[in-house]
Amino acid sequence: MPLPNRPCILCWLTAICYLTTMNRGSAASIQKKTSCSVRHDSADCSHMSLNDIPQNLPGNITHLDMSHNRLICLPGASFALYSGLLHLDVGFNSLTKLDETLCLTLVRLQMLNLERNEVHVLQEKDLSHCVHLKVLNMASNRLKLKAKEGNPFASLENLTTLDVSKNMLVSAMLGTRPQLPSLVALTLSHNAISALKQDDFLFLSLSTSLRVLNLSNLPLKKFENGCFKLRTLTLAKSLTGTLDLDPSPFGPLTNLNILDLSNNNIANINAGMLKGLVNLMVLKMQHNNLARVWKSANIGGPVLFLKDLGSLTVLNMDYNGLDEIPVDALMGLKKLKELSFNGNVLNSLRDSVFQDLLSLQELHLQKNLITAVRPQVFKPAMENLSLLDMGRNPFDCTCESILWFVTWLNATNTSVMGSKDQFTCNTPLAYFNLTVMDFDSLSCKDSTPFQALYILSSTIVIAVMxxxxxxxxxxxxxxxxxNVLINRTLGFSDVKVEEGREFEYDAYVIHAEEDDKWVKRSLLPLEKEKYVFFKESRDFVPGTSLLNAIVDNMKKSRKFLFVVSESLLNDSWCRRFKAHQALHQVIEDSRDSVILVFLQDVHDYRLSQALFLRRGMLQPRCLLYWPVHQERVPAFRHKLRIALGMTNTQKL
Amino acid sequence: MEASDTEHLIQKDELPPAVPKGGINELLNVTKEGINGQMEDIGGMIVYSVYMGLLQMQLILHYDITYREVKYSNLGLQNIDQKMLMGINVTPIIGLLYTPILIRFLGTKWMMFLASGIYALFVSTNYWERYYTLVPSAVAIGVAIVPLWASLGNYITRMAQQYYEYVNYKEEHVQEQKKLPQGACHTYIIVFQSIFYFTFNLSLVFAQFPMRLFLHTSLQDYNHTLFNVKHCGAQIRGMIPDFNTTVLITLPRSMMLIQFLVLCGPAYRPTEEIDLRSIGWGNIFQLPFKHLRDYRLRLLCPFFIYSGFEILFVLSGFSISYGVCVLGLKQLWLLIVCYGLSGSIFSCLALSLLRFPRWVALIGGAVVHAVLIVVLLCWSPEPRRPDYLAPMLIIAVLWGLGTALNKTGLSIILGMLYEDKERLDFVFTIYHWWQAIAIFIVYLWSSMPMRAKLSILLAILLVSCYCYAVMELRLAKKIHFRLPRQRLPLPGGGQL
Incomplete structure (x- = not known):
């Protein structure tokens, strides 16, 4: 829990009982009380303009309230009747100093309230006998406590609470030697302390039970390494702008649970400032000026000063002018339960900024400039949320920005702070000032599979193309x-085994004179691979009859290879006799042994007229086209080999 | 270079040749070429109707500010659309540089295949509208548009010639693969081009189906969309000033868009390979420019430009600034359906060229358009007048008539003038390149006053009619024209 910024005067006042009316001879005016009120063992003499302690009170009272009077001094003799006092309240008087005889008389005094007096000097002897004192409130006096005044609190061995706020202290050093062993809470706020020196808190080194040190509202400029062992440190309104100290003053505060740095206008902080605070649970940094520190454009990158606070449960960063949160700023805060960023200018939060906040229960993001609530950012933070405070943001009611949030809001059990009408759309125009609950989520539906469809369809289109x-x-x-693969594995054909012996030639080449060059250059090289062609101009035995030779050699040839070109179709010798003869042979042997090699594109009609052949009559593998491109010649040759190797006998 | 060009003399024959013997019987048979031609027509129609339907719906949806912001909040859809339109309209300008090379390299059929693949790619990007999908695919379409149309025109004409060869296979010149006699296949060209444009114009009708079926119910009526519109027609500047930025009642669900995307897919068209053998890349690159020396092509250029102008004017200028401005967005589909249907039906009018001289179609279309332009120049209807539906539809139908005559007429004339199959692709490239230039100009002038647009349209129309008349007169006088010679290497190259 945070400490109150002001001393809790009212607590003491309520503890004092009312006095019964005893002071009949009072010179008070009509409006004022004319006598002290006594009730049980308490006497209330406040607001009576008294100059002295009234002597007509019962002697057994333990509580005496003398506040709001005109006391100037407190001599011990005036309390001689009331030596059993435990609580004495002399706040709001005109005391200028304390008398050492006071505690000599009131030996059992446990609580002394000196608030709002004029005490300006406090000597060592003044409190030297108040050994039983537990609470001492000296707020709003004029204490300066220069070094020569020694150790005024040295003898207060039982003191648990000391409030010296609103004085004129220039140093936090209330003593030169270790003292105050029972101290729990020390309030030093609203003083003129401008620097915390290294040995300023040396006097607290015996105070093992110190829990609260309130240093708020100090004009601190310098901040040296101290030797705190605190649980709570309140430095609200006490720093001036910078917290860029090295080594960190908080370094030794390993037991610190609560640190309040709010209202300090801190603009500068270094990454190691909170490094050692492994037990810190509550960090309040509202109303500072930390925007620059977390900017990505900050020189040297954003300062991640929260990175080591693993046990932090409450973080308050309200009103810091933050416009961005670095991705790693909140990393590791796995125990964070309450996070507050109210009143900043946060706009777009990066993905995974809240990734580690899995145990978050309260999220305050009111009055920011958040337009989009995307699952990439908020999903981890909103899993276990019990309170969401996110109103007054200019939400952008578009599918991308708000759809997930609207769905979440409609489904969640989380209590939403402020009514849901605080969640209003700013853009687009059609939804302006409407609550986000009115967003028609139907219009966004089905937008998910589209990317997949796009990828699918374009892949298919591109693949087909x-x-x-x-x-x-x-x-x-x-x-x-x-073909090569098939033939390597299965072989060309089994023709040679069955038919090879009957024939002398693999193919009888029928071509026109003009294509002689082509035959020599492109066909005959195949003879090196144990194919044997019959080429008329080469293989005719001179002297034999041409007709007989053709007929005989055709019988000896397994295939008839027509080299089809315009000139072949015009060559009447080839057309009439050789083609006739070849076809005759084909019919006679009932074999399918014609191969057509087209050197030119020839119309089917013309082919049938000249050679009595149609493309449709032959197997596709027996129709070969001489390629235009040089690189396709090997493929052509291979096809020719297949065609030559095909079995001739027609299947029945 | 000059010396290498041979000069040709054309023998003009006004009358179309009689249908060769046996042709009628053969026409009854469904032949391979016929089927391929039909397949090509239908394939082109499907591709274009899907493409145009989607483009139109996409533009309307993206126009609506709520749709834009709710669905694509910070995507900058308008910016993307502008870039996309720029990609489609500006890229074709450089088409003249690569189209002949592409066509020669891939062949006509494969060029069309590639182009329709690119259209399919564009359609599929509509699933995922992002800058990096839409803009590249739009640029790709811009690249493909001139080659596609050049090869389409080339293909249809070649199909007609092949069909002639197929029917007259017994003729000597067919068997020996010689040049066809002058005017022999004009009949087929006329029929094929008419059928093509008949089918193709139907794509405009089919393109409206998605809008009618899916978008129609979510569109606001004219009282909302035209609320601030003060003027329409000839008085206005730009498209429709003060047109409401919200046009949709409810945001349509995206799911429905899927249903017709399935239609698309590059239809593989098995056709006979058209043999266009290499004549050297550098030469091919130069040839379109060399063909521009031919006065026939030069004098037809204004008509090419007009042909691009008018189709875009009717689809963007007339239908938006007159139609939508007066009748509201809900009637847009009706106007375009009427226009497309009439274009489709009146394409058959081009068959009259079988009986009449060839200038009838072009000049007839020009006269219809000239009258319509003059009417539109004088007509500034008030906005929000649904009772003007009938006159609007009549104008759309008449404009469709003019478009049909113009498009079929031009393609038929090109097919008649350039019978040499080696030149067809260059000629059609030039034709569609000029069209692309015209489309680019229309894209640029979108913010000009309507009267200026109409005046430019009318001026171009008159100039093109004059130039066309000059050309026909010169041909009648048998004035020589220059054609670049094409060195055609022997098949087989140097391997023989």
């Missing part, structure tokens, strides 16, 4: 490789 173009331009190559 590529495959088609590949087949178009390299289909011959694929076919070539396929």
């Amino acid at each position: 590529l495959v088609a173009l590949l087949v178009r331009f390299h289909g011959w190559r694929i076919q070539f490789y396929w």
Whole structure:
């Protein structure tokens, strides 16, 4: 829990009982009380303009309230009647100093309230006998406590609470030697302390039970390494702008549970400032000026000063002018339960900024400039949320920005701070000032599978196009490789075993004179691979009859290879006799042994007229086209080999 | 270079040749070429109707500010759309540089295949509208548009010639693969082009189906969309000033868009390979420019430009600034359906060229358009007048008539003038390149006053009619024209 910024005067006042009316001879005016009120063992003499302690009170009272009077001094003799006092309240008087005889008389005094007096000097002897004192409130006096005044609190061995706020202290050093062993709470706020020196808190080194040190509202400029062992440190309104100290003043405070740095206008902080605070649970940094520290454009990158606070449960960063949160700023805060960023100018939060905040229960993001609530950012933080305070943001009611949030809001059990009408859309125009609950989530539906569909359809389209173009331009190559593969594994044909012996030649080449060059250059090289062709101009035995030779040699040839070109179709010798003879042979042997090699594109009609052949009559493998491109010649040759190797006998 | 060009003399024959013997019987048979031609027509129609339907719906949806912001909040859809339109309209300008090379390299059929693949790609990007999908695919379409149309025109004409060869296979010149006699296949060209444009114009009708079926119910009526509109027609500047930025009642669910995307897919068209053998890349690159020396092509250029102008004017200028401005967005589909249907039906009017001289179609279309332009120049209807539906539809139908005559007429004339199959692709490239230039100009002038647009349209129309008349007169006088010679290497190259 945070400490109150002001001393809790009222607590003491309520503890004092009311006095019964005893002071009849009072000179008070009509409006004022004319006598002290006594009730049980308490006497209330406040607001009576008294100059002295009234002597007509019962002697057994333990509580005496003398506040709001005109006391100037407190001599011990005036309390001689009331030596049993435990609580004495002399606040709001005009005391200028304390008398050492006071505690000599009131030996059992446990609580002394000196608030709002004029005490300006406090000597060592003044409190030297108040050994039983537990609470001492000296707020709003004029204490300066220069070093020469020694150790005024040295003898207060039982003191648990000391309040010296609103004085004129220039140093936090209330003593030169270790003292105050029972101290629990020390309030030093609203003083003129401008620097905390290294040995300023040396006097607290015996105070093992110190829990609260309130240093708020100090004009601190310098902040040296102290030797705190605190649980709570309140430095609200006490720093001026910078917290960029090295080594960190908080370094030794390993037991610190609560640190309040709010209202300090801190603009500068270094990454190691809170490094050692492994037990810190509550960190309040509201109303500072930490925007620059977390900017990504900050020189040297954003300062991640929260990175070591593993046990932090409450973080308050309200009103810091933050416009961005670095991705790693809140990393590791796995125990954080309450996070507050109210009143900043946060706009777009980066993905995974809240990734580690899995145990978050309260999230305050009111009055920011948040437009989009995306699951990438908020999903981890909103899993276990019990309170969400996110109103008054200019939400952008579009599918991308708000759809997830609206769905979440409709489904969640989390209590939402402020009514849901605080969640209003700012953009687009059609939804302006409407609550986000009115957002029509139907219009966003089904937008999810579209990317997949796009990828699918464009992949299919591109694949079809590529495959088609590949087949178009390299289909011959694929076919070539396929044929080679088939023939390597299965062999060309078993023709040679059955038919090879009957025939002398593998093919009888029928071509026109003009194509002689082509035959020599492109066909005959195949003879090196144990194919034997019959080429008329080469293999005719001179002297034999041409007709007989043709007929005989055709019988000896297994295949008839027509080299089809315009000139062949015009060559009447080839057309009439050789083609006739070849076809005759084909019919006679009942064999399918014609191979057509087209050197030119010839119309089917013309082919049938000249050679009595149609393309449809032959197997596709026996129709070969001489390729235009040089690179396709090997594929052509291979096809020719297949065609030559095919079995001739027709299947029945 | 000059010396290498041979000069040709054209023998003009006004009358179309009689249908050769046996042709009628053969026409009854469904032949391979016929089927391929039909397949090509239908394939082109499907691709274009899907493409245009989607583009139109996409533009309307993206126009609506709520749709834009709710669904694509910080995507900058308008910016993307602008870039996309720029990609489609500006890229074709460089088409003249690569189209002949592409066509020669891939072949006509494969060029069309590739182009329709690119259209399919564009359609599929509509699933995922992002800058990096839409803009590249739009640029790709811009690249493909001139080659696609050039090869389409080339293909249809070649199909007609092949069909002639197929029917007349017994003729000597067919068997020996010689040049066809002058005017022999004009009949087929006329029929094929008419059928093509008949089918193609139907794509405009089909393109409206998605809008009618899916978007129609979510569109605001004219009282909302035209609330601030003060003027329409000839008076206005730009498209429709003060048109409401919200046009949708409810945001349509995206799911429905899927249903017709399935239609698309590049239809593989098995056709006979058209043999366009290499004549050297550098030469091919130069040839379109060399063909521009031919006065026939030069004098037809204004008509090419007009042809691009008018189709875009009717689809963007007339239908938006007159139609939508007066009748509201809900009637847009009706106007375009009427226009497309009439274009489709009146394409058959081009068959009259079988009986009449060839200038009838072009000049007839020009006259219809000239009258309509003059009417539109004088007509500034008030906005929000649904009773003007009938006159609007009549104008759309008449404009469709003019478009049909113009498009079929131009393609038929090109097919008649350039019978040499080696030149067809260059000629059609030039034709569609000029069209692309015109489309680019229309894209640029979108913010000009309507009267200026109409005046430019009318001026171009008159100039093109004059130039066309000059050309026909010169041809009648048998004035020589220059054609670049094409060195055609022997098949087989240097391997023989």
